[in-house]
Amino acid sequence: MLLVGAVLVNNFVLNRFLGCCPFLGVSKKMDTALGMSGAVVFVMTIAAAVTWCIDHWLLTPNGLGYIHTLAFILVIASLVQFIDIAMKRFLPPLHAALGIFLPLITTNCAVLGAAEINCKQGTGFFESVFFSFAAAIGFGFALVLFSGIREKLAHADPPRCFRGIAIALVTGGLLSLAFMGFSGLVKLPY
Amino acid sequence: MKTVKSQFKFKGGVHPDYNKELAREQPIERLLVPAELVISMSQHLGAPAKCLVKPGDFVRRGQVVGEKNGFISVCVRASADGKVKAVEKRLGPAGGKADAIILDTTEKPEGEAPAVADGPVLPPLDWKTASREELLKRVEEAGICGMGGAGFPTNVKLNPPPGKRCEYLILNGAECEPYLTADYRLMLERAPRIRLGVEIMRKILGGPAVRIAIEANKPEAIKAMEAAFADIDGNVEIVVLPVLYPQGSEKHQIFATVGRVVPEPPALPIDVGCVVENVGTVAAIADAVELGEPLLDRVTTVSGGAVATPKNILAPCGTKYSDLIAFCGGEKEPVAKLISGGTMMGFAVSTAEIATTKTTSGLLLLPRSKVSQYSSQPCINCGRCVRACPMNLNAAEIAKAVESNDIKAAEDAHVMTCIECGACSFSCPAYRPITQFCRRAKNSIRARIAAEKAKAAAAANK
């Protein structure tokens, strides 16, 4: 239920409008979209685990809830860097597939957003990780869907002033309109 | 010998208006040698022949004027006596330029009696006693290539590479192209010749089973072939194919007759044990062996709504279209499109000064009312081309990819398997030139592969 809720109903991109930058940036080709989705799922899940630990054991005990955004940015940024290096060393094939997307995720607001939502809701560790994982799947799902449409749009011939990102935004809007249909499908606690 | 119905139906295909009634009842007529012949060195698939004569030379009917130039190539013989006026690059029907001999047939070779029109050129062979090699050599000497349209050198086809055996010899009498009736008339009028050709080819190929494929809309041809083959021994069947374009395509005919599927290029029919030959080619082989008559003339259907009297004409190779049209009484109404071949796969040409070749099965003069114009409307994704494609390709995707210059995507969509039958463009409600898009993709992929090969060769030389 949580999975369906996070993937379809409260889709990060289409309902919360988080992570719009990669949504528009890397959705031109299906292959890159798949790579990006993989990278997001990977990073978001790990980031959720790490940020939960930081929040739960370091910030909250010290009454520092108000600076968690700052802390998370720092942690996520260095985490991505670390994953990048480690992956290059130990999992070269995976790095070849996801590598160029990793630096892009450093500043992905979806990752930060998931961490924020988790700590706001005060959910448990596994629930947080799972929610982040599901949200990332939802992000990836939207990204892949969108890239499919954009590949199709590559053959379209819109008026000159709408070419490129403008038409992508219109499409994104319509896609989000379609996803409105899911509203109420699953009642999430948040 | 028995007649059976085809048990295999391929996916896709279309039903164009056949319009065969225009020329179907016209017996084959012989055209007298016109005053000028244009004999191209590139009448077949593969390397053009090497021209052996120069302006001012006199040539005799049947004399070799173009030498076989490579493995996939055949020789070219003069179709009539005459004097070489010039040797120059001439436009062929397919749009390419090749060396051609301009022959003035009003000037005969000096000091000799005028040649007999149908005199033997090569010594006749007794096929029963001649060896396989002798017969193969004769097919090669006679300059025979596939007369259905592609013009693949027949001696190459009849000589499978080592390790491959021909199990089925398939005779292509489908003639699924609209308007054309040349093969049909040939089957009616020269059935015994075709039978003789089959027996010779059977000997060359080591006794394969024979399948004669004819579309169901030609009952007389089926009857004529049944009569001619009635007393033949061995595994011979006439397979009646359902009326469906492109039943005459090699791959689809193999599937329809024996149920075998030729894999994607570069696989050839011989890889599944089949050799397909057009009925015209078979008759030409019989002539070449029994009469010693090389391939010098062929039957061409002149038809279409704008010609005065549609006819099936036996004309020397190299006859200009204008001579054929004049023989049919000229134009009945203004011609909007002149097509060499049939309407589905033929070539539109810009002038009637182009000459016939060994592969010219038809010449169509279409009036304005029969010509549909292509447009640049967008694809509406209706999927008719996908359903029509006999090769089961996603033609719409390929066309869209090529339109936005994405040749790579077209290649990924298997555009190289396309046989350019035209079923997609035929069925497109938006009148998009889908076949031409495929052709464009294939051309640029071939060019790229050739460039890569050249680069690799250059690198190897360094």
Next chain:
Amino acid sequence: MTIAIVCIAGVGLVAAIVLAIADKYLSVKEDPRIGMVTAALPGANCGGCGFPGCDGYARALVAGTAPNGACAAGGDACAAEIAKILGVEAAATEKRVALVKCCGTRSEAIRVGDYNGICDCNVAAATAGGDKGCTYGCLGYGACANVCPKNAISIHDGLAKVDKRLCIGCGKCVAICPKRLIELVPASATIHVLCNNPDKGPSVRKVCGVGCMGCHLCEKNSGGKEAGHFTFQGFLAKVNYANPPADAQIVAKCPAKCMVEDAHFESGN
């Protein structure tokens, strides 16, 4: 407040240390030149060079599988810098630009058919040899303009024209033209023969009002055969770009009007 600063600083410090250790012990050794070349490239990741991004091109350059100078965005300066890094000389050649050797506009060259199909020279040429009477001439369906990475080619009055200032001499148009009538010529050359038809004068005249007839007048006017400013292929004059003619007077004297001074269309913007 102090705790906050300490915490953040602590987290940052830990992260930094971990990263530093990771970088030292986990990083994969690469040819350092790859990084240097990547830095020298513009970093636009335009893909114009045919490689996936600047990084891909840099790797190919270092591996020696790609020619230097394929980066149109970076231009000569970039090529020179890369040459310095790789320790090879940038090929010191004169700038070459594409020249379309045809001046048979719609008003001068006849058409022999109404072409109906895709707007692309290669397929148009495969359809009965094209709709232009002269089978050597420019069809004007823009295959060259489509492949030009710099948009230097445009179609005017049924003819492709190259803007000399935009052309980078990559030769893509030369390869794509089905009539093989585009040639790379030195940018400094100003006198050109804009014809590609080697046929005899009368047959050229039948299809085009401005086709070269091979009358050799240009050769005579520029000092005769010995001067060597022109070569002939059939009945077609060709400028010898190794030794180009300098006297612009011969242009006016060309009876076929297929000779021009500075054929390069300049778009003015």
Next chain:
Amino acid sequence: MKPKETAEHYILSSSPHAHSNSSVSRIMLDVILALLPTTAVGVWFFGMPAVWTIATCVSTCIVTEALCRLAMKRENTIGDLSAIVTGLLLALNLPAGIPLWMAVVGSVFAIGVSKQVFGGLGMNPFNPALAARAFMLISFTGPMTTWLKPLWWKTPDAVTTATPLAAMKGMFAADATAHATPHAAQNALEQIPSLCNLLTGNMPGCIGEVSAIALAIGAAYLLWRKVITWHIPVAFIATVAVYSLIAGGAPAYAQVLTGGVMIGACFMATDYVTSPTTSKGKLIFGFGCGLLCMLIRQFGSYPEGCSFAILIMNAVAPLINRWTQPKPFGAK
């Protein structure tokens, strides 16, 4: 001096030189013809308001199409009749009594935002009529769910009424708690029109979605003309039926015959541009539409999920297309 040219040229084009004579405008005309019975029934049941809505949508679509093409400086495409189809489909998906200015806004959205912005017919990723309907449903929720009562509807005193869909939605829940409140389930069942009314369309709803028989006649015509294939409608309707059998609630026939399922399956989901091309893809597409439609009906916050389901599947169509590419003849 230009040499002399022959006056008449032959036309040069690549093969084939024959054509099946089908055309885009003929296909669109077939769709319009197929929608006529439905339109007639809608007008018969809902009277003049329906006529006004249809006329407004169709004319606004045509005008918008013409203006867009004019603004884009492109060839006018009214002749392909696709704007009329969009206008008609949108009108048939609206309640009869909707304020006309809303119909105008919806039509402009359909043609302007969801079709011409992408370059016109063939380029739009979403069905224009459905996108406009979804847009209107979200923007004007009230008027979009205020149903005019058809003639002969059994509650003669009210001008407007609820659709059977709302009742059926309750039945999913009612079914689950049937033991506790058998009375409520019985009540809900009574809200569903009789099978006869369901088939003829004598029930509240959008102008065009009420009469199953008229829609079936139109669909049969399209199938006979080979404008559509059976895959999408059959997969769609079968999924809806099977789902409602499994999930319980209202009877399967009622789920199929009410709301937008019939018009959606036969006319909206079969829109060429926004559905997959291959047979396999079409089956998947139809299945997805049916499943999403029922999910939204059962769990979603909107009573009707048909248009949203098709819109979402429109978005998935490129993916389906990509993964159901036909295998070439002879390929391994």
